[in-house]
Amino acid sequence: MIPPVDLGTQYRSLKNYIDAAFQDILSSGMFILGPHVEAFEKAFASYCSVEHAIGVNSGTSALHLAMLALGIGPGDEVITCAHTFIATVEAIAYTGARPILVDATPGTCVMDVTQVESVISAKTRAIIPVHLYGQPVDMDPLLEIARAHNLAVIEDAAQAHGSLYKDRKVGSLGTAACFSFYPTKNLGAYGEAGAVVTNDPEIAQHIRHLRSHGESTRYHHDMVGYNYRMSALQGAVLNIKLPYLDEWNAQRQRHAGTFTKLLADLPLTLPVEAPYAQHVYHLYVVQTDRRDELYDRLRANKIIASIHYPIPSHLTPAFAHLGYGAGSFPVAEHLAKEVLSLPLYPEMTTEQIEQVVAEVRKFFETPKQ
Ligand SMILES: Cc1ncc(COP(=O)(O)O)c(C=O)c1O
Numbered sequence: 001m002i003p004p005v006d007l008g009t010q011y012r013s014l015k016n017y018i019d020a021a022f023q024d025i026l027s028s029g030m031f032i033l034g035p036h037v038e039a040f041e042k043a044f045a046s047y048c049s050v051e052h053a054i055g056v057n058s059g060t061s062a063l064h065l066a067m068l069a070l071g072i073g074p075g076d077e078v079i080t081c082a083h084t085f086i087a088t089v090e091a092i093a094y095t096g097a098r099p100i101l102v103d104a105t106p107g108t109c110v111m112d113v114t115q116v117e118s119v120i121s122a123k124t125r126a127i128i129p130v131h132l133y134g135q136p137v138d139m140d141p142l143l144e145i146a147r148a149h150n151l152a153v154i155e156d157a158a159q160a161h162g163s164l165y166k167d168r169k170v171g172s173l174g175t176a177a178c179f180s181f182y183p184t185k186n187l188g189a190y191g192e193a194g195a196v197v198t199n200d201p202e203i204a205q206h207i208r209h210l211r212s213h214g215e216s217t218r219y220h221h222d223m224v225g226y227n228y229r230m231s232a233l234q235g236a237v238l239n240i241k242l243p244y245l246d247e248w249n250a251q252r253q254r255h256a257g258t259f260t261k262l263l264a265d266l267p268l269t270l271p272v273e274a275p276y277a278q279h280v281y282h283l284y285v286v287q288t289d290r291r292d293e294l295y296d297r298l299r300a301n302k303i304i305a306s307i308h309y310p311i312p313s314h315l316t317p318a319f320a321h322l323g324y325g326a327g328s329f330p331v332a333e334h335l336a337k338e339v340l341s342l343p344l345y346p347e348m349t350t351e352q353i354e355q356v357v358a359e360v361r362k363f364f365e366t367p368k369q
Helices: 007-028 035-047 059-069 086-095 139-149 201-210 232-263 291-300 317-322 330-338 350-365
Strands: 052-056 077-081 098-102 124-128 152-156 176-180 194-198 215-217 284-287 339-342
Touching (some): 007 232, 035 052, 035 194, 059 086, 059 194, 077 086, 086 098, 086 317, 194 201, 291 350
Parallel strands (some): 077 124
Antiparallel strands (some): 176 194
16 A cells, blocks of 8 residues: 555654653643743744744644734735635634635646736735645745735745745745644644744734733733644654754655656646745645546555645635635636645655556556546
């Protein structure tokens, strides 16, 4: 079987460090925030080339708090891309603001920044570019538009830890950036976790209060906040894993290169790396109009491919009330029908990659029924 990720192998390679940190936490009884989370926040801020990182309990919470800290709420509009994981759009809805969507670019699969200016209104407060699959959005033109209209930019970097935009770290480009450390991410915890990073000390302080019931000091609640704190166990795992992230990303890039070389002659659209980007291949996403058949065939042969994502956000029942309807975002709708994520993780062997390629090849070489 070839799984979509292999977290067991990664754990075994770090077992001694992780077990020791967990023992330390179990005997200290400090399960929420504390020194492991603080150490990770410091290390992750430095990794992202920013001043502040605030650990929270998920990437979704990170997005929610980043918007709240910017004062976004009912009556406001926030622009993002229709082709994203639903959490981006949900977090906008949590604040009471209205999500305004634009389409993706067909090659890179990320936000088409040329569409943003035409949807800016007097109510627009922020733009959320999503660095989907590990590929950064074209940030310079987007930041230019944001500056011209006095809008905040919140990067959704949940899938792009360590990727570069023109040699600048993703996460350091906007007003704030949000990361998810869901276990399967390039940097993954052993449960739910996330972080906001920013250079703005006021935003950082506001988020620290909001993540912990609006407390400035114990039991002094200056605002209505949330219970969005990072657990100590997650801080410890993340702190242990962070020094390996660049090497793991390099392995992902090497594996992606091998896939691209071996699949080049097949009737598939392969991932492209934007000229401005260093893609970190959180996902290796191919496109084919026979996606569902290929998905079934690979799974029948114990190769666990996945679909990210089968329904574009504007066509989910949850966001039908936005009124976009079918045909509103043709690229996002096309991608939802054709994208297929092949298994890709740092620990993958060349034999496993060749096995995936052999099955894909067999699929296209067998005459259609
Ligand atoms: C693009 C994107 N944004 C936001 C999130 C939300 O992160 P979490 O699952 O940690 O809440 C995810 C998680 O998969 C994501 O992929």
